[in-house]
Amino acid sequence: MSLVPMTEFLPRAKKEGFAVGQFNMNNLEFVQGIAAAAKEERSPFIFGVSEGAMRYMGIDYVVAMAEIAAKESGVPVALHLDHGSSFEMVMKCIQAGFSSVMFDGSHYPFEENIRLTKEVVKAAHAVGVSVEGELGTIGGVEDDVQVDEADAALANPKEAIRFWNETKVDAMAIAVGTAHGMYKGEPKIHFNIIDEVSKNIEAPIVLHGGSGVPDESIKQSIQLGVGKINVNTESQVACTGVVRELLNDNPDMIDPRKYLGPGREAIKETVKEKMRLFGSSGKA
Ligand SMILES: O=C(O)C[C@@H](O)[C@H](O)C(=O)COP(=O)(O)O
Numbered sequence: 574m575s576l577v578p579m580t581e582f583l584p585r586a587k588k589e590g591f592a593v594g595q596f597n598m599n600n601l602e603f604v605q606g607i608a609a610a611a612k613e614e615r616s617p618f619i620f621g622v623s624e625g626a627m628r629y630m631g632i633d634y635v636v637a638m639a640e641i642a643a644k645e646s647g648v649p650v651a652l653h654l655d656h657g658s659s660f661e662m663v664m665k666c667i668q669a670g671f672s673s674v675m676f677d678g679s680h681y682p683f684e685e686n687i688r689l690t691k692e693v694v695k696a697a698h699a700v701g702v703s704v705e706g707e708l709g710t711i712g713g714v715e716d717d718v719q720v721d722e723a724d725a726a727l728a729n730p731k732e733a734i735r736f737w738n739e740t741k742v743d744a745m746a747i748a749v750g751t752a753h754g755m756y757k758g759e760p761k762i763h764f765n766i767i768d769e770v771s772k773n774i775e776a777p778i779v780l781h782g783g784s785g786v787p788d789e790s791i792k793q794s795i796q797l798g799v800g801k802i803n804v805n806t807e808s809q810v811a812c813t814g815v816v817r818e819l820l821n822d823n824p825d826m827i828d829p830r831k832y833l834g835p836g837r838e839a840i841k842e843t844v845k846e847k848m849r850l851f852g853s854s855g856k857a
């Protein structure tokens with residue numbers, strides 16, 4: 574299959590009560606591990622690419638790898654800019670072949686976020702590319718930037734509903750208490766915000782900071798209208814843990830295939846578990 578916008582599967586996800594995972598790509602092993610998981614689970618999925626990851630891999634490599642993964646896996650795959658910081662970056666990704674973009678205007682004043690997101694939606698929808706917008710500030714480490722807990726701010730439901738009515742984004746990320754990176758304790762998710770916003774907008778809610786959220790909270794969020802869940806840290810932890818152990822136990826190991834292969838397998842298993850938990854297995 575070729576790359577598709579998120580609108581190919583997100584409206585169905587909200588209607589049928591499952592969520593599609595955004596799994597971030599960091600290198601070739603992530604691309605292969607995620608695609609292999611999706612093929613085995615027959616699950617649609619979203620490749621998330623942060624600006625930092627794009628700088629590391631190169632935009633043309635990113636698009637080429639995602640296109641091959643979509644063809645190989647045979648399931649619907651969206652290639653999605655994660656936390657896009659500007660209109661220019663969004664345009665660059667669309668021109669390079671991305672099928673979906675996030676414009677993260679959450680650090681702008683509310684009215685400015687609406688204005689900028691509307692511009693992105695107009696340009697992206699004109700060429701069949703789906704758009705995610707964001708409201709509120711999610712804590713933790715986002716790409717390379719640390720947002721302290723004190724600076725994290727929950728989304729205001731009334732504002733979120735107005736934001737959607739004015740922008741008509743295809744997926745609505747709102748800060749509801751999750752954070753990027755691993756949690757020290759258990760996250761306090763504000764299910765009432767998800768519920769109120771979801772009931773009043775057509776688009777599914779996006780849960781950023783999906784790593785380390787207890788299974789029961791994930792299931793409850795999906796029931797209330799979360800249709801897209803982002804996971805990066807848990808795949809990184811699984812991969813790096815295996816690689817670290819292998820290198821510690823085998824100081825003479827120098828062939829990268831010998832430690833990155835098992836790392837790739839660990840990513841695949843992590844992603845398969847998430848697809849089952851999110852209910853997207855068998856939905857391709
Ligand atoms: O940091 C990244 O590169 C990606 C994340 O911002 C992604 O959008 C996300 O929400 C992942 O959450 P996590 O796996 O709980 O850190």
Ligand SMILES: [Zn+2]
Nearest residue numbers: 753781782803
């Ligand atoms: Zn995020």
